[in-house]
Amino acid sequence: xxxxxxxxxxxxxxxxxxxxxxxxxxxxxxxxxxxxxxxxxxxxxxxxxxxxxxxxxxxxxxxxxxxxxxxxxxxxxxxxxxxxxxxxxxxxxxxxxxxxxxxxxxxxxxxxxxxxxxxxxxxxxxxxxxxxxxxxxxxxxxxxxxxxxxxxxxxxxxxxxxxxxxxxxxxxxxxxxxxxxxxxxxxxxxxxxxxxxxxxxxxxxxxxxxxxxxxxxxxxxxxxxxxxxxxxxxxxxxxxxxxxxxxxxxxxxxxxxxxxxxxxxxxxxxxxxxxxxxxxxxxxxxxxxxxxxxxxxxxxxxxxxxxxxxxxxxxxxxxxxxxxxxxxxxxxxxxxxxxxxxxxxxxxxxxxxxxxxxxxxxxxxxxxxxxxxxxxxxxxxxxxxxxxxxxxxxxxxxxxxxxxxxxxxxxxxxxxxxxxxxxxxxxxxxxxxxxxxxxxxxxxxxxxxxxxxxxxxxxxxxxxxxxxxxxxxxxxxxxxxxxxxxxxxxxxxxxxxxxxxxxxxxxxxxxxxxxxxxxxxxxxxxxxxxxxxxxxxxxxxxx
Numbered sequence: 354x355x356x357x358x359x360x361x362x363x364x365x366x367x368x369x370x371x372x373x374x375x376x377x378x379x380x381x382x383x384x385x386x387x388x389x390x391x392x393x394x395x396x397x398x399x400x401x402x403x404x405x406x407x408x409x410x411x412x413x414x415x416x417x418x419x420x421x422x423x424x425x426x427x428x429x430x431x432x433x434x435x436x437x438x439x440x441x442x443x444x445x446x447x448x449x450x451x452x453x454x455x456x457x458x459x460x461x462x463x464x465x466x467x468x469x470x471x472x473x474x475x476x477x478x479x480x481x482x483x484x485x486x487x488x489x490x491x492x493x494x495x496x497x498x499x500x501x502x503x504x505x506x507x508x509x510x511x512x513x514x515x516x517x518x519x520x521x522x523x524x525x526x527x528x529x530x531x532x533x534x535x536x537x538x539x540x541x542x543x544x545x546x547x548x549x550x551x552x553x554x555x556x557x558x559x560x561x562x563x564x565x566x567x568x569x570x571x572x573x574x575x576x577x578x579x580x581x582x583x584x585x586x587x588x589x590x591x592x593x594x595x596x597x598x599x600x601x602x603x604x605x606x607x608x609x610x611x612x613x614x615x616x617x618x619x620x621x622x623x624x625x626x627x628x629x630x631x632x633x634x635x636x637x638x639x640x641x642x643x644x645x646x647x648x649x650x651x652x653x654x655x656x657x658x659x660x661x662x663x664x665x666x667x668x669x670x671x672x673x674x675x676x677x678x679x680x681x682x683x684x685x686x687x688x689x690x691x692x693x694x695x696x697x698x699x700x701x702x703x704x705x706x707x708x709x710x711x712x713x714x715x716x717x718x719x720x721x722x723x724x725x726x727x728x729x730x731x732x733x734x735x736x737x738x739x740x741x742x743x744x745x746x747x748x749x750x751x752x753x754x755x756x757x758x759x760x761x762x763x764x765x766x767x768x769x770x771x772x773x774x775x776x777x778x779x780x781x782x783x784x785x786x787x788x789x790x791x792x793x794x795x796x797x798x799x800x801x802x803x804x805x806x807x808x809x810x811x812x813x814x815x816x817x818x819x820x821x822x823x824x825x826x827x828x829x830x831x832x833x834x835x836x837x838x839x840x841x842x843x844x845x846x847x848x849x850x851x852x853x854x855x856x857x858x859x860x861x862x863x864x865x866x867x868x869x870x871x872x873x874x875x876x877x878x879x880x881x882x883x884x885x886x887x888x889x890x891x892x893x894x895x896x
Contacts, residue, residue, distance in 0.1 A: 362415060363414060363560060364412040364413065364415065365412065365413060365414075366410060366411065366412050367412065367413050367448075369398075370399075370407075371385070371386060371398050372411075373446070374446060374668065374669070375413075377669075385669040385670055385673065386398060388670050388732060389673070389729055390726070390730060392726060393677070395408075396408055396677070397673055397676075408452060408453040408723050408724065409451075409453075410450070410452075411448060411449075413447070413449075419447075419522050420444050420447055421443065421521065422441060422442065422443055422444060422520075422521040423444055423463060423520055423521065424518075425439070425440060425494075426515060426516040426517040426518075427440070427493050427494060427515050427516065428515070428516050429489075434475060435473045436475045437473075437475075438471050438473050438474055438490060438493075439471070439472045439480060440465060440470055440471050440472075440486070440494070441465075441470065443464050443466070444461065444462070444463055445462045445464050446460060447558070452684075453720075453724075455716070456684050457559075457571055458679065459555075459558060459559060460676075461558065462668070468485050470486055471484050471485065488587065488601070489607045491585055492604075492605065493607060495583065495604040495648070496513060496604055497514060497515050499578060499579040499581045499604065500513050500552065500577050500579070501573060501577050501579050502552055502573075502577050503549075503577070506535050509535040510535070511532050511533060514532050514552060515532065517530070517532070518530050518552075518554035520554065520557065520558070528554075528557050530557065533550075533553070538550075548564055548572065549573070549577070550564075551573065559571065575683065578604070578647055580648070580675065582649045582671070582672065582675055583648065584650070584651050584664060584667050585601070585653075586652075586653055586659055587654060587655065588655060590641070590653060590654040596608070598621075598626075598652075599611065599612050599621055600612055601643060601652060602626075602644070602645050602648065603645050603648065604647070604648050625643060625745075626641060626643060626644075627644060627737070627738060627741065628642075629737075637657065637658045638658070639654040639658040639659075641653070644738070644741050644742055646742065646746040647746075649671065649675055649742065651663065651667055674729065674738065674742065675742070677729060677739075678742045678743060678748065679746075681724060681725060681746075681752075682748060684720050684724060685752060685755050686751075688713060688716060688755050689751075689754070691709070691713035692714075692717070692759055692762055693758070710762055710766060714762075717759050725752065727749075728740075
């Protein structure tokens with residue numbers, strides 16, 4: 354679907370996943386690759402020519418469909434009559450990852466570099482003169498641009514979505530999307546649930562993948578908050594208030610004071626801040642790392658305190674770390690959903706249910722084999738950040754739950770298969786018993802014990818005796834078979850009486866045929882016995 358020929362060829366596969374950044378230096382690629390363990394490299398950088406199917410496949414938009422800028426208008430009402438602001442970002446990365454088993458990750462990297470990039474806006478369509486971007490603006494962008502769909506609706510308008518998004522490509526070819534209005538059809542019915550309508554500007558980027566069940570269908574696993582990564586530099590990092598640090602970490606809307614209760618946020622610095630490089634009062638260490646699971650950010654002070662290599666590490670090493678954590682999160686949620694198909698739809702002994710479970714178990718084994726690892730690097734800093742990130746996403750607990758579920762389902766299927774084998778053995782015993790009865794009756798028919806001198810009635814009476822034997826077999830064998838299977842019939846909710854009645858009807862039919870063929874007493878007047886031939890008396894012999 355992604356690489357089909359023709360005008361609709363939007364995506365092209367990148368042969369080497371290490372080239373996920375265009376125009377990157379070979380030395381940067383080298384530093385990124387050696388940062389990770391070999392088993393992590395197999396997940397991230399395996400190439401098709403190695404002879405092993407690569408678990409990760411990287412795609413990039415073709416030249417004719419490339420996007421290099423995005424213009425967005427964000428809502429941010431302020432008392433001075435401003436309803437929001439417009440800003441133009443450069444699109445520095447637009448990739449699509451397909452990771453086994455069945456996970457799709459769209460990666461969009463936008464950047465706002467330089468001054469005078471923001472213009473205030475009101476609903477009448479008036480824009481102000483350009484100005485510099487502020488921390489408040491960054492908070493609004495983090496809150497709204499990452500939304501894959503509206504979390505709720507307010508008076509017919511979608512909440513927390515940008516007012517307008519325009520993707521710009523070669524020759525300023527635009528794909529413009531405005532915030533929709535409520536129509537009552539925002540929930541799509543999908544198998545086993547409901548799927549919210551994805552925002553148009555995100556659905557456009559994912560084409561030809563879609564969410565409406567046509568062609569290559571996707572199912573959104575995470576909620577409306579797309580996982581984000583933030584790299585922000587400010588003139589004076591000490592001017593950021595504690596509440597703003599929390600909003601940057603949790604991608605919350607702008608405000609004053611703390612976003613939540615003080616007691617709830619008492620351990621914020623301990624749980625969500627990685628302050629290895631944060632000591633602004635006594636040194637030039639002015640870079641703070643923020644982690645909340647769905648967001649990872651580096652906020653620092655522009656200038657000598659923020660070396661250029663920090664941004665390179667952020668775009669390479671930390672990006673791959675985020676790709677791994679969110680891939681694991683999505684894969685575990687998908688596997689949990691696949692290991693719990695609805696019992697009322699399939700039934701425990703249904704072949705479709707067994708096939709669905711076995712397929713999910715195969716994906717589970719593949720994920721455990723190449724996609725799950727508790728650590729990614731020998732570097733202490735990488736180990737610490739990865740552990741914090743995984744803890745906030747709850748990956749260890751989620752992995753334990755899915756593992757337990759997979760084992761429980763396997764145990765249930767094994768028990769069901771053992772029960773099926775036992776039932777098959779019981780049926781074989783019943784068939785053997787019926788065969789023995791038939792053998793006895795047919796053996797008796799071949800012994801002429803019941804036929805002495807019936808003349809023309811010999812054949813009909815043999816047939817009558819045969820049907821009588823079959824009637825006895827169906828009567829006795831059917832009652833025995835139903836008795837042996839009574840418990841199983843109750844478990845399958847089958848009625849006992851209709852089956853018993855069926856055996857009785859068959860028994861009556863064969864008895865009727867036996868009586869019909871066996872009418873007559875063997876000495877009818879219309880058929881006298883043939884005369885005995887006369888014999889001649891012979892004279893006695895002489896001794």
